[in-house]
Amino acid sequence: TSVHWHGLRQLWTTEQDGVNGITQCPIAPTDSFTYEWTATQYGTSWYHSHFSLQYAEGVAGAIVINGPTSANYDVDLGPVTLTDWYHATAFSEWHVAQTSGPPAAQNGLINGTNVFDCTGSTDTACVGGGKRFEFPAFEYGKKYKLRLINTSTDTHFRVSLDGHSLTVVAADFVPITPFTTDFLSIGIGQRYDVIIEANAPADNYWFRATIQTTCSAANTMALDVKGIVRYSTATTSGDPTTSAGTMTDSCLDEPLESLVPVVAKPVAESDLSTAQDVEVSIAITTVFKWTLNGISADIDWASPTLLKLLDGESYPTDYHVLDLPTANQMYYLVIETTLGITHPIHLHG
Numbered sequence: 001t002s003v004h005w006h007g008l009r010q011l012w013t014t015e016q017d018g019v020n021g022i023t024q025c026p027i028a029p030t031d032s033f034t035y036e037w038t039a040t041q042y043g044t045s046w047y048h049s050h051f052s053l054q055y056a057e058g059v060a061g062a063i064v065i066n067g068p069t070s071a072n073y074d075v076d077l078g079p080v081t082l083t084d085w086y087h088a089t090a091f092s093e094w095h096v097a098q099t100s101g102p103p104a105a106q107n108g109l110i111n112g113t114n115v116f117d118c119t120g121s122t123d124t125a126c127v128g129g130g131k132r133f134e135f136p137a138f139e140y141g142k143k144y145k146l147r148l149i150n151t152s153t154d155t156h157f158r159v160s161l162d163g164h165s166l167t168v169v170a171a172d173f174v175p176i177t178p179f180t181t182d183f184l185s186i187g188i189g190q191r192y193d194v195i196i197e198a199n200a201p202a203d204n205y206w207f208r209a210t211i212q213t214t215c216s217a218a219n220t221m222a223l224d225v226k227g228i229v230r231y232s233t234a235t236t237s238g239d240p241t242t243s244a245g246t247m248t249d250s251c252l253d254e255p256l257e258s259l260v261p262v263v264a265k266p267v268a269e270s271d272l273s274t275a276q277d278v279e280v281s282i283a284i285t286t287v288f289k290w291t292l293n294g295i296s297a298d299i300d301w302a303s304p305t306l307l308k309l310l311d312g313e314s315y316p317t318d319y320h321v322l323d324l325p326t327a328n329q330m331y332y333l334v335i336e337t338t339l340g341i342t343h344p345i346h347l348h349g
Helices: 090-100 305-310
Strands: 003-005 043-049 060-065 075-085 107-110 143-150 157-161 166-171 174-181 184-186 191-197 204-211 226-230 276-284 288-292 333-337
Touching: 043 075, 043 143, 043 191, 060 075, 060 143, 090 288, 107 204, 143 184, 157 166, 184 191
Parallel strands: 075 143, 276 333
Antiparallel strands: 003 043, 043 060, 075 107, 143 191, 157 184, 157 204, 166 174, 166 191, 204 226, 276 288
């Protein structure tokens, strides 16, 4: 295995980024490896296995690095992880995906839990049941901070709390000028910090992580990934009876004009006369593969890219190394997808 620290800048510690085949060899069974790096950012993120499909099996967790927030709140409720869930192993689903495309998921989880009804299931081992995630009771007049993290394999969510608005105060590791919304779009790997004011009538409310079906794995639970917020003075303790507001199924990010950093960092002009273009596409021969500029990475785990650099070796074509002419200069990378399939991309290191 190896463990990647999602979104964290590895300043002078590239070898600690946790990507087997790129920054290190995989950690072999029964071996151990201690990661050491300095946090130069603060906010909400997550760590996950970067070996094969282990993180889809649950090898992941939240990271919180404390720091200032761009709006006041009373209680930090901590991380709220949102993920899709498959009843078959990710490794068996991968074999299906190679020839038949992305497989359907069977559920979605909030902080690792949800309910499931086996009615109609063809799985003879299905037992159903489960439980909704319940937040600590809200006290009227207080403001609660939630750290939302999408740790999915193939699912885009829109988050809402019936009868309440969300004040968004951070996007990934960037504190932003607060803005208010009723529905928050969150893609795979993204994180948003939000503040919710307990200003509704004392009752029980559904917290919804609605799966956006236009860009996510098929999922019969798309409208039923829910948690519960109860007010401390609510007079009933059953499931909420609240209704969701009107929402359009959409996989777009939040508008850029809403994501205004509290501290702006200007970007210099590119030092290239033309931008570097990267085309995202797929190759279908006998199996399905993602490609960048026609190359599907094929890495030798025993010979990581970083080690080849240190040893002055050349890179095979399948390592897909993009050489930049000069260090300490600004470059723009234009990423274009040539097909109607969504795919998350983020920078490491």
